[in-house]
Structures are given as structure tokens and as C-alpha cells.
Amino acid sequence: PITLPEKLSILIADDHPTNRLLLKRQLNLLGYDVDEATDGVQALHKVSxxxxxxxxxxxxxxxxxxxELTRKLREQNSSLPIWGLTANAQAxxxxxxLNCGMNLCLFKPLTLDVLKTHLSQLHQVAHIAPQYRHLDIExxxxxxxxxxxxxxxxxxTFQHETHKDLPAAFHALEAGDNRTFHQCIHRIHGAANILNLQKLINISHQLEITLVSDDSKPEILQLLNSVKEHIAxxxxxxxxxxxxxx
Known part of the structure; x- marks a missing residue:
């Protein structure tokens, strides 16, 4: 792959599978792992x-x-860089x-050279970005x-307790001990609230309201792994x- 200086985590949102496939492969070629959403609703959920x-x-x-997706993210005070893609060449x-808050609005299809140019600029911005993406120091x-x-x-203390609660939650889920599982998640959610850790609040809340069943276990395990990655x-x-x- 034609790798740029360092990896960025990229989400692409497009309802057309062909468009998603092409853009994903281009970004993969440049050395990026890509997550996908099929519309703005799904993208908004993933960002949260x-x-x-x-x-x-x-x-x-x-x-x-x-x-609308961009407007909603900006209303939430999100500083996430957003590039819009349009097939409409009108100014x-x-x-x-740009008026609704996009950083760039580009015309489809994107070439590899255009992607490399704009991603290189994004890397330069990332070098001076705040070092705390999740901790709310203020x-x-x-x-x-x-x-x-x-x-x-x-x-x-937060670190010590979550490193006890998270393995206990995994163990309880595996053992079918729903009561202990929800107690562990409730503790993680409460600690996240105290520190205003928005991503962890959202994920743990989703875990709290999802009923444990054979059908929901894959979704719960995915959310629990998201908690694990986030805590890391x-x-x-x-x-x-x-x-x-x-």
C-alpha cells in the first residue's frame, strides 16, 4: 500500500454499495482501515x-x-473533520x-491523487490536535x-475500577449471569458520567438498555469489545x- 505518515480512523457514509466499495478500496490502498455506514442515521450512531x-x-x-448529518454533528459541538461527496458539479x-459545517465538499469520483493530497493536509492538522480525544480535562x-x-x-481510581468491572462483565456474559453483567455495566456507566466521558457513556448506556438473550449476545459482545478498546x-x-x- 501507498502509506501516508500515520493511520487515521475513517468512516465513510454512502447508500450505494458501488460507491462505498470503490472509496473503501482506495483508502485501503493508501493503508487505512475503514468503517462503513449506509446512511446518515447509521453514521450518526457510529460516531456517537x-x-x-x-x-x-x-x-x-x-x-x-x-x-443534515453534518448539521447534527456540528450542533453536538463535534469537531470531527467532515468531507462531503457530491456528483453535482454546481457551485x-x-x-x-461548507455552510452546514463540512470542511471540504468534493466531486465524485475521487482519484487516489486527490485523496492523498487532502489526507496529507489532514495529517498535518492531526499533529497539532489536542492529545486528549476522550478525557474531558476541563x-x-x-x-x-x-x-x-x-x-x-x-x-x-477510575482506571483501577474499570479494569475490575470490564473483565467481570465479560465473564458474567459468558456465564449467563445477567444480574452481575448489568451491575458491572452500571458501574462503568456511572464512572463515565462522573468524568463526562461521552463515548463511554453512550456505549455503556446502550449495553444497559439491551436485554441479554441468545439473539442479542453478538451485538452485546461487539459493544463490550468497543468498551474494551475505548478503555485502552x-x-x-x-x-x-x-x-x-x-
Missing amino acids: MQHYDLLITDVNMPNMDGF NEREKG ALKNNTANDLQLMQEILM ELDQEIAVFCQKND
């Missing part, structure tokens, strides 16, 4: 459940188009995309009156914070 560095969305989709289509400061020692103690990312951010403030 995990971290992405870039959203590339078709502007015309059923259920929720790319314009007002591009202007409409909320932590406000809740502790900027007491650095207390902030570190809270983060370390939080571990890295907590380590950075503690190292900087030691």
Missing part, C-alpha cells in the same frame, strides 16, 4: 459510539443526507456543504477546583496526563 478522525459522506442519502452544492478541573493531586487520584485508549490518555503532571 466510537472515535473517528475523519468522516467522508455522500451528500444525497435516504433517511438522513450528508447535509451552490459545494457552498451548501470538566475534571472544574469538579476538583483544579486540584491536581485529586484529579490524578480520581483518574487512577483512555488508559493511554491517563498515562500522558499523569506523566505530564507528575
Whole structure:
């Protein structure tokens, strides 16, 4: 693959399988792993459940188009870079995309050279991006009156408890112990609320409201693995914070 400096996590949203396939293969060729959504509703849900560095969305989709998807994300104060794709070469289509909050509005189909150029620019921005993608440091400061020692103690306690609760949740799910499973998830959800960890709040809430059954177990396991990945990312951010403030 023609790899760019470092990987970014990319979500593409398009209702047409052919368009998704072409764009996914192009991004794969450039060395990226890609997640897919078939419309704006699905894309909005995916963004609420995990971290992405870039959203590339078709502007015309059923259920929720790319314009509405972008507006909703910007209303949520999301700073996620968003590229709109349109087959309409008229200038007002591009202007409409930029006005609703897209960072770029590009014409389909994208060539590899165009993708490489814009992705290289995105990498440059990523180098100066905040190092805390998930930790809400401002909320932590406000809740502790900027007491650095207390902030570190809270983060370390969160880490210690989630590293107990998460394996226990996996074990309870495997054993069919629904009561213990929901207790573990409730504890994780509560800790996420205290620290204002929005992604973890969303995923754990989804786990809390999903009834455990043979049919739902694959979905629950997928969500639980998302929690595991997210906590691993939080571990890295907590380590950075503690190292900087030691």
C-alpha cells in the first residue's frame, strides 16, 4: 500500500454499495482501515459510539443526507473533520456543504491523487490536535477546583475500577449471569458520567438498555469489545496526563 505518515480512523457514509466499495478500496490502498455506514442515521450512531478522525459522506442519502448529518454533528459541538461527496458539479452544492459545517465538499469520483493530497493536509492538522480525544480535562478541573493531586487520584481510581468491572462483565456474559453483567455495566456507566466521558457513556448506556438473550449476545459482545478498546485508549490518555503532571 501507498502509506501516508500515520493511520487515521475513517468512516465513510454512502447508500450505494458501488460507491462505498470503490472509496473503501482506495483508502485501503493508501493503508487505512475503514468503517462503513449506509446512511446518515447509521453514521450518526457510529460516531456517537466510537472515535473517528475523519468522516467522508455522500451528500444525497435516504433517511438522513450528508447535509443534515453534518448539521447534527456540528450542533453536538463535534469537531470531527467532515468531507462531503457530491456528483453535482454546481457551485451552490459545494457552498451548501461548507455552510452546514463540512470542511471540504468534493466531486465524485475521487482519484487516489486527490485523496492523498487532502489526507496529507489532514495529517498535518492531526499533529497539532489536542492529545486528549476522550478525557474531558476541563470538566475534571472544574469538579476538583483544579486540584491536581485529586484529579490524578480520581483518574487512577477510575482506571483501577474499570479494569475490575470490564473483565467481570465479560465473564458474567459468558456465564449467563445477567444480574452481575448489568451491575458491572452500571458501574462503568456511572464512572463515565462522573468524568463526562461521552463515548463511554453512550456505549455503556446502550449495553444497559439491551436485554441479554441468545439473539442479542453478538451485538452485546461487539459493544463490550468497543468498551474494551475505548478503555485502552483512555488508559493511554491517563498515562500522558499523569506523566505530564507528575
